[in-house]
Amino acid sequence: MAQKQAVRALVNHMKTSRLRTRSQLLALTLGLIILGVGSVANAQTIGVSIPAATHGWAGGLNFHAEATKQRLEAANPGLRIVLLTANSASEQANDLEDLLAIHHIDALVVLPFESAPLTGPVRNVKRQGVFVTVVDRGLSEAGIEDVYVAGNNAEMGRVSAQYIKQSLSDGGDIVVLRGIPTVIDEQRFDAFMAELEGSNIKVLDNKYANWNRDDGFTVMQDFLARFPKIDAVWAQDDDIAIGVIQAVRQARRQDELFIVGGGGMKEIVKRVMDGDRLTPVDVLYPPSMIATAMELTALKFLFNVPISGRYILGSPLITQENAAEYYFPDSPF
């Protein structure tokens, strides 16, 4: 009983406090689960549906989902986790149907490919009495999910802009490489631009680089050819940033500018940790949020505590000082 109360308190704490780091949350939930092994009354099944590992961030997502599945299943013999990955929104909708019909899931953790097309399918799952946790991309309709775990895209854009403003206190010219035209990209970009408003920082141009290294390289090459003076680059994503770094090195202009990426990819975090002048910081948007979501969902069944609400993970600035905290050399991302 005391145990249960402790859990409840902890969960409430998680909800109210802004969790700054992934590891804090992880420690909390892990601690809970290991603490309270074996309180699953009868076998429970959690379905996890996420996009396939088609790019770096999604690769990290898959890595963390798989690792969390292993860990949770090993620690809780009564728990079964079915992990399905999809290549498109429609494939994911099919996966949801399969999870319901074939695997008879009790809970669903879903990172929707796209918000609007999956709102209906997820609502359908919910109507069958399944506990639903939505991750990262919110559904288009409120009130479907029991739990919402997400990074904060707007904050990510804001934090990046703040750093650039602060570093170029005398003003300067910057270029922006964007992702793929989606809501996520829109939120990040709009918050970034809003934060810069009124400052003496000038955005020379912005182009889509599709969250992809090759396009990051190409777009940056053209920016470098076009603008003789660039003081900073907001690459928004670490895959793009890798391409940007190569283009800047090719043009031998690494001394005149710096790059702010995003996500927390290990290669970039390592550079930050090593004090690379070109990438002085990174902004976190961790794919490990899927682990958080899965652990929270598991809690619901292990301890039968009421878990619901929104868990928004922060997007802290990764600097040379705190970089070690965010460095996971074994992760693919």
Next chain:
Amino acid sequence: MSTHRVSKSFGHVEVLTHIDLEIHTGEVLAILGENGAGKSTLVKLLAGYEEVSAGELRLATADGSTVPVASWNIEVAEQHGIVLIHQEFNLAEQLSAAENIFLGNELKRGLFLDQERMLRLARKYLLALNCQVDPATPVSELAVADKQMVEIAKAYARNSKLLILDEPTAVLTSKESEVLFRLIERLKQQAVAIIYISHKLEEIERIADRITILRDGEMVGCYPASSLSTDDMARLMVGRELSNLFPNIPAPLDEIALRVVNASVPGLVQAASFELRRGEVLGFAGLVGSGRTALMEAIVGLRKLTASAQIEVAGKAVSYPNLAAARDDGVAYLTKDRKASGLLLNLNLVFNFSLLSLSALFLQRKYAGLLIDQKKEQRAFEQAIKTFDIRLKDSAITAGDLSGGNQQKLLLAKIMAVAPRIIIIDEPTRGIDIGTKSQIYHFIAELAANGHSIILISSDMMEIIGLSHRVAVMCRGELTGILVDDEIEEHEIMRYATGLKRQPGKNNSEDQLCA
């Protein structure tokens, strides 16, 4: 319908000059001319496939007068009941015979197609043509002759007023042609006008009412059929006297060039055995589908022979895994279908000419080492043009632009470029005018006289009889006899070709006739 001083030019080349033509209902007007004389172009103008460059087309009106045609194209022509049946068929290969017959003219019941009625009517039309084809069969599975019947049935179903037949019998057996002629008679009685193009002068003599003769795009004249003999026709077409159509060929040597024993192709040829001597022309007669082509293709490695087959070339046992092996051993095959398997119609003449010989290792010094020596290739081609008298309008044109006769000569040049000892020629004169035919016969005679050995497959009985030293006859995949001397005669050949007669030892199953 009539034409008045109609001309057609492509670029600066005028292919038809001032043609005047009148076609009356219920008559057969034959158009005669050598290949390239402009026959096909003329009928394409009439059917709206090509635009007239000068002059005018006129249509008869109800009161008997004629009015000029304002704008003429395929659709308008079809509305007036004018249908052209091509040398190349105009059928949708994947659709059934019935669907083709009613294509663009489908019968409906309410919103839906009336499949049943179309099938029934299609069967009726086909039966009227003595064609036993199931109208539900996809056209791609039909024999060439049956495709032609479907084309004619299609025109018939549309109540055509003017039916233009361009070389209809080139792909038909004589029996099938007979059915066609009877149909033409019947159409005439129904007041249908027919324009008939053919190289077979006997046919023209038999069915035409009037004959228009073209030479080099100009009208030689228009004559009542009864006033011309076949000799007259040939003379008017060619513009010169044709002497000895079939040249004399010296007797073959004793040396055996090719020996085939027990050659079988599963489902197509059963245990055929024959010998070919040096300098010999061995004719292969038989009905369409008797297995002659399959046997020859198997010998040269284009098909699989059964294991029991033994083939010797110049006394040496051989088994060619592919055509290249046969070619390198001096055995060449000249295909019967020059458009589908003989020439690359969209490529230029030089490429076509050298295609077979380019990769022949034993010839490689000729024009292809590591790289193709295009100068030598061009020279070899120019030499071949002279040797085979290929007539070009412009050296840059593609093989598809050549007339049938020149295509056939180009094909012959292509085969002869590998200097074969044994040449298998399949239907060398199908759809070719008499002048070119005569030339090809002389080439064959010359080759034999120079010690080459020739197998000649032909459905043209005159050709077989006129050129061959001996004639092998096949029936339903069996070699029923090899005829010599006086036996080489039309009726005798037909007896073997239909299976009425067989030589002892040639085959033992006497239970069935060839149809």
Next chain:
Amino acid sequence: MPEKFGFKLDLKTTGPFLALITLIIIGMLVNDAFLSTGNLSNILARSSFIGIVAIGATFVITAGGIDLSVGAMAAFISGCMIIIMNSLIGTIESSVAIILLAIIASAGIGALAGLINGILTTKAKIEAFIVTLGTMGVYRSLITYMADGGTLSLDFSIGDIYSEVYYGDLLGLPYPAWVFLGVAIIGYVLLNKTVFGRHCLAIGSNEKVALYSAIHVDRVKTMTYMLQGMCVAIATIIYVPRLGSASGQTGILWELEAIAAVIIGGTVLRGGYGRIWGTVVGALILTLIGNILNLTDAISNYLNGAVQGIIVIAAVYLQRGAWRRNKQ
């Protein structure tokens, strides 16, 4: 007819060049930086990947085939090269030797991958479209699997030396451009001056005629796929040193860009007519469009795809439509 015909061929070959010159003029008007040596050499180096792959595709398409697997194959070969190089560190002293070994392996894997495509189309008699769609899926998953869903990165010790292959230059021209030029010249000679090229043309024009002309149809077709595989390998060899990494995203849509470059260049999609220089120009046109769009903010980012689509269609129209109009 003959005069017209000559004219038609003429526009068919000059059409793509006209489109290229038009784009260059547009580029000059859009931004002065366009003509800077840096930008020009970027364009040349960048277009070399698609260009080299497209030269291979010219053979496959001329011979009447199609290869959709090239993009995934490029990713797969990139992954293989990186794994090979990373695993050889420590066993072989010289980095150059390691790189050379990886290059040889890459050519071998490319040829083998092409051989598989070729044998499946010719011997198993499956349509090239299906075969290469299948192998595309296979290679795409293999690279994702090899990279654990993430990115394979080349060890820095080798990456620094190898990167010279992409970033270095000779006589002011970047190495990738030299390789592109070399492959184009070899491709031109192969297609236009050798028996093999003639046979590709014949097979694409009419396979049955080719068979009746004693051409080893299956062998030649298989060789076109092998050639395509080796071209992909060469493109990969100059691609890997650029970013030193490979992931599931590497080479995405290369197959479509390569086919587009081939068609823009005047090669006929159904086979029987191939133009290597046209393909080179086609690849340059595709790269130029992206470059020019990046050099201007006159066009909304959201409309980039539309602009690309319109220019590609216009380029092909210039090459086909113009002569059709003239014929009437």
